[in-house]
Amino acid sequence: MSLRDTSSSPTASRASARFTEPQHAVFRRLNDSIGFDWRLAPYDIAQSRAHASMLARQGIVSSEDRDALHQALEQVERELSDGSFLFAQDDEDIHMALERRVTEIAGPVGGKLHTGRSRNDQVATDMAMYVREHAQRALEGSASLARTLLDQARGHLDWPMPGYTHLQRAQPIYLAHHLLAYLWMLVRDRDRFADVLGAVSRLPLGSGALAGVNFDTDRGFVAAELGFAGVAENSIDAVSNRDFVLDYLAAAATCATHLSRLGAEIVLWSSQEFGFLEVSDAWASGSSLMPQKKNPDVAELLRAKAPRIAGHLVALHGVMHGLPLTYNKDMQEDKEHLFDAADTLELCLEAADGMLASVTFNRERLASGASDEFLSATDIADMLVRRGVPFREAHTIVGGVVRSAIEQGTLLSELTPQELAEHSPLLDEEFYALLKPTESLEQKRSEGGTSSLRVREQLEQAEAALASSR
Numbered sequence: 001m002s003l004r005d006t007s008s009s010p011t012a013s014r015a016s017a018r019f020t021e022p023q024h025a026v027f028r029r030l031n032d033s034i035g036f037d038w039r040l041a042p043y044d045i046a047q048s049r050a051h052a053s054m055l056a057r058q059g060i061v062s063s064e065d066r067d068a069l070h071q072a073l074e075q076v077e078r079e080l081s082d083g084s085f086l087f088a089q090d091d092e093d094i095h096m097a098l099e100r101r102v103t104e105i106a107g108p109v110g111g112k113l114h115t116g117r118s119r120n121d122q123v124a125t126d127m128a129m130y131v132r133e134h135a136q137r138a139l140e141g142s143a144s145l146a147r148t149l150l151d152q153a154r155g156h157l158d159w160p161m162p163g164y165t166h167l168q169r170a171q172p173i174y175l176a177h178h179l180l181a182y183l184w185m186l187v188r189d190r191d192r193f194a195d196v197l198g199a200v201s202r203l204p205l206g207s208g209a210l211a212g213v214n215f216d217t218d219r220g221f222v223a224a225e226l227g228f229a230g231v232a233e234n235s236i237d238a239v240s241n242r243d244f245v246l247d248y249l250a251a252a253a254t255c256a257t258h259l260s261r262l263g264a265e266i267v268l269w270s271s272q273e274f275g276f277l278e279v280s281d282a283w284a285s286g287s288s289l290m291p292q293k294k295n296p297d298v299a300e301l302l303r304a305k306a307p308r309i310a311g312h313l314v315a316l317h318g319v320m321h322g323l324p325l326t327y328n329k330d331m332q333e334d335k336e337h338l339f340d341a342a343d344t345l346e347l348c349l350e351a352a353d354g355m356l357a358s359v360t361f362n363r364e365r366l367a368s369g370a371s372d373e374f375l376s377a378t379d380i381a382d383m384l385v386r387r388g389v390p391f392r393e394a395h396t397i398v399g400g401v402v403r404s405a406i407e408q409g410t411l412l413s414e415l416t417p418q419e420l421a422e423h424s425p426l427l428d429e430e431f432y433a434l435l436k437p438t439e440s441l442e443q444k445r446s447e448g449g450t451s452s453l454r455v456r457e458q459l460e461q462a463e464a465a466l467a468s469s470r
């Protein structure tokens with residue numbers, strides 16, 4: 001952002017004739033939002049263009065005035081994109097900065113741009129447009145990551161691995177099944193961002209400061225020009241409303257939490273202790289000291305960024321709660337939370353996608369964890385259930401078998417038929433057959449379960465979910 005010293009220019013004085021003293025420098029530092037709300041410039045220009053068109057259509061300004069305003073806005077847009085736009089010391093926020101420059105270019109007619117408009121409905125409109133664009137980006141980013149998960153799942157359909165609860169080996173699962181679990185999180189994220197698009201479908205502009213405006217405006221025209229489905233019904237609500245920012249932040253916080261869980265697993269799985277996968281070199285770093293190290297920094301950062309976004313959500317709830325209607329300066333605090341959340345989330349989604357696509361899984365390590373015989377304990381209990389033993393009793397019997405093996409330091413398959421018979425006469429040859437992971441895997445035929453049949457079915461469901469847009 002370029003600043004120029006305008007202390008000697010007429011624009012250096014305050015916008016309002018109401019005051020005699022200049023603003024205190026410290027007040028300015030606290031109050032000015034130009035340092036961050038310059039990012040709203042494209043939306044502010046688009047809405048000003050539509051607003052000027054509407055003013056002319058309604059006969060509120062002449063068509064010559066409209067053309068002059070449009071030309072000035074076009075020049076401002078050019079200056080912003082080629083970097084020649086100079087922000088002035090006195091520009092309190094992006095709205096004042098753009099109006100100042102339009103007036104410098106167009107002359108006094110620039111002063112007509114703010115007819116029938118307040119910064120209160122203006123900023124709410126810019127924010128709605130920003131949220132709309134970034135909810136759309138997050139929607140696409142989540143869908144793209146879900147597609148990468150789908151591809152990885154498709155490539156690892158019949159790869160057994162140990163499934164965990166409490167990070168203790170629990171039951172064998174297929175790797176594709178585990179990867180698809182993340183896919184569904186991302187599909188829900190995509191749908192949450194689609195809901196955010198619904199929350200920004202009503203145009204705040206035209207509400208004025210709070211009460212409406214004294215001109216015969218056409219809000220529907222402006223709404224259509226700016227891609228809103230309709231106009232906000234209540235001017236008081238329209239300038240007070242930041243629900244859509246909270247909705248975006250809530251969706252972003254949940255999505256970031258999903259990425260953090262994915263990151264956490266990749267950190268674990270890429271450790272030598274697990275050795276389940278390796279991230280490609282392009283997505284890993286080395287150590288400045290230890291030459292052998294390969295660190296999963298992306299996954300670690302995905303893990304760490306989530307609370308930052310959740311923090312923004314909580315902070316904005318703190319800003320908004322208890323605020324009397326309508327606009328209050330507190331609401332200026334919405335921006336940095338939103339901008340940082342969107343920057344962080346978009347970067348994380350892109351990095352997660354790139355890293356995950358680059359991962360190679362280690363079939364042997366995964367299979368060796370899955371072949372841990374203790375993971376079949378539930379299947380053995382269920383075999384007893386099928387032979388008429390109540391489940392709770394079967395659980396106790398198999399718990400005893402497992403304890404015997406642990407105490408003797410043997411594998412379950414090393415227990416003799418006689419030893420098994422001591423626990424239950426119903427434990428026969430099938431006990432040994434069930435110790436193979438494929439037995440356990442392929443018995444999980446319930447809907448959503450891990451058997452190959454069900455995982456293949458789920459793959460189709462996932463494809464259909466990704467093909468359906470919301």
Ligand code: ARG
Nearest residue numbers: 033093119120123327331332
């Ligand atoms: N910079 C302000 C914000 O971000 C713009 C709205 C100012 N409105 C006002 N009445 N002072 O909220």
